[in-house]
Amino acid sequence: MLSVNQLHAHQLEARKRLHRHQPASLANHAAANECNVAISRSIGRIHWQKLRRLVTQPVSYAVCSASLPDGEHTHIEIGARRPNTTFETDDGGLGDLARANEAVRRFVCVFNTTKWRMLTTTTRFGSIKFARPYANSTQVALRTITTKSLPSTPFSILDKMARTFFVGGNWKMNGSLESTKSLTQTLTQAKLDSNVEVVVAPPALHLLTVQEQLKGSSVSVSAQNAFHKASGAFTGEVSVSMLKDASIPWVILGHSERRTLFHESDANVAEKTAAALAENLSVILCIGETLEQREANETVNVVVRQLNAVADQVKDWSKIVVAYEPVWAIGTGKVATSEQAQEVHAAIRKWASEKLGKDTADKLRIIYGGSVAGKNCKELAQQPDIDGFLVGGASLKPEFVDIVNANA
Template identity: 60%
Template sequence: MSRQFFVGGNFKMNPNCVADKIALTKLLNEAQLDPSVEVVVSPPFLYLIPLKEIIRKEIQLAAQNCYFKDAGAFTGEISPAQLKDAGIPYVILGHSERRTLFYETSETVALKTKAALASSLSVILCIGETLEQRETGQTTDVCAAQLQAVVDVLKESDWSKIVVAYEPVWAIGTGKVATSKQAQDTHADVRAFLAKAVSPAVAAATRIIYGGSVNKGNCQELAVQPDVDGFLVGGASLKPEFVDIINATVKKL
């Protein structure tokens, strides 16, 4: 099955000033981007609506998180309903920084995913193992457990609005990157899990993207792997090389 290549840019808590946001937007607006690639960028909440007004229409926006309630006394949170009302189509959920720094469990991520889908948002669902888990051969089991929590609360039809992002924790922001074989093997395992836990059709259709120090130098080798359907890019999404990563499937950058 042909799956549309997907590249997401997670700006995290950057840029830290309006001038940088404008410069980054100008770069993306003027770049020649592969029209066959779905591109989504995820700035801090503060910049979502202003960026939506000035970024080229081919690029969609994602929030970096949301809560699992639509309204209420939840200071500091943002709801799926608010994101939908603001015209933000995507949300990133389950990022390792949310799991480790803010103690989100897989069950919490599952509740957020269900709530986001109920508000007609699309979800970039992050999974991944630590270095210790990788070195002790637990990668497949860890990814399966993180996905199983979500499988337990969704219907099969819900998966049409989910992009799974495999991000080995040990490769995020470290400069380390999974080899193309490591990425492909894990993505294949994730797809096999979805085939068994949900359905073969969902497994074949679901895009599984890689995140973890993706850059201009490694993106093309990763992009040709049969089960790597794109990238979720962190630090490099704030640099000119993000354009090269978006165009990774073009033979000559």
Template identity: 45%
Template sequence: MAAPTPLIAGNWKMNGLRASLAEARAIANGAAGSRARVAICPPNLLIHQMCEMLSGTEVLVGGQDAHWEMSGAFTGDVSAQMLADAGAKLVILGHSERRTGYRETDEIVARKTQAALAAGLEPIVCVGETLEERKAGHALAVVTGQVRGSLPADLAGKAFSVAYEPVWAIGTGLTPTTSEIEEMHRAIRATLSEMFGAASAAAPILYGGSVKPSNAREILHAAEVGGALVGGASLKAEDFLAIVRAV
């Protein structure tokens, strides 16, 4: 079966004002004709404007999180339906910063993933171990357990991706070795195959964790790496496009 189409997704996190839309335009201009699908996930307040500005380009726009309910008394939260209504096509779920800072469990992430599917969004479900878990030799068990717990059966036959982001590598400048990345991605692929069968081969497994222009080519050409979830390097068009072109 053919390898999945690579996905390079930029997670702007809590960064970006209206002036930052110029970077998104530059990314869209530079990404035209790319071998990879390219997505930008800006703060919620920029999603609608970015969708309108990038209309007609190949760049997709996504959200960074979504509640598991479609509406209700959840002050400050945004639903998957709202993201879709604003024009988003994808959504990041279960990012380590959500799991750690907001104590999101696998069950919560699975419920959010179901809500994303119901709203017609393509979920990017994040998994990853802490440094303590890796040092203890539990990394594979932790991550494959998160995959099983965070991905609902509803994903069968649907478009989705899994992003492996070792928590200890995010924003630190540290990255696992290529062999460590390949080992984890192979374990995730095997778990997806167990859960969803042959159809899961279409789901790219992204790597996230201090991806930058200087290491992108080595990471993106490792076995079972189907793209990248990029943090800080996605805020500048020049850096992000260098990663896109490394596919």
């Protein structure tokens, strides 16, 4: 095990070499010197896959360099927590890792450039704070991955950065004109993370009122459902064209309550999605498995089936946010663990990459829904493939603001 000083020296040496060497030779250098430092140099993208290739032994430290979308140069350091290890962080502050989980190696990505200066470190990396002007981008830096080995999922930090975090509040069939007013007031008066796209979905009857109350704020409105035909003898339905006419920009489609209670099939959901997109609406497309399906190991098959039905009718996914909502977690207080959610989100992104292309997959926002609350949102938000939340019960409470600010 390296001492703090040794590690720091290696780290400095590694940094000096960053621009002069190819990754392979640096990895060899690391191996030859038993310094457990691996360096990858890449422009724009950093993938775990790349690190996996380079890191053939347990790492204490890995350093990647990258260019940020705005042209800033940065490098990213990935330190593996080990029991009884202390390592020196880039700002010279000591992070005592002794209390880190003994059994599990945790990787933390630490951004650092002259501008991204770390302000504080504590024993829990969840509380590392960064100085402005990039403080709002710290969701990436603060992600901690719990894993027994390097994750198999290619994890591009910059891809996650490029996806705007999205938090939707699905109010379902709740609220009165009076209670709705106080909800919107809470939202307009709260300090919401400006890097997060926030959308609330009131019942159809309240859509226009809520839209009016939120005017001038950054919060948009969404319908909870819509019918695919433009008009006609469809008693009780609201069409996608009517939403467009009323300037409602979003619609939730395929919610499990629609699928289960109102018998909407995959084909119905696909038809509605295609119709909504044709009207230029944005769609929160809900998918998810039941408990029986999960227990039968059918989770990925189910979500892929639901997604394929839509992909049969929709080619352009740029206005779709996929909401993974395991049915067993909805309204039950039984939130999926961050590992369970991440696993399915990664599978969805893999599907998207194969079916729709890598570029679409990298951009596709995949949000999680099912008993999201103030107390569990931060850990979920740190997962590489979780790009936000669709919140039911907690969206009716002031706690919703904490969920919007999960990365702040």
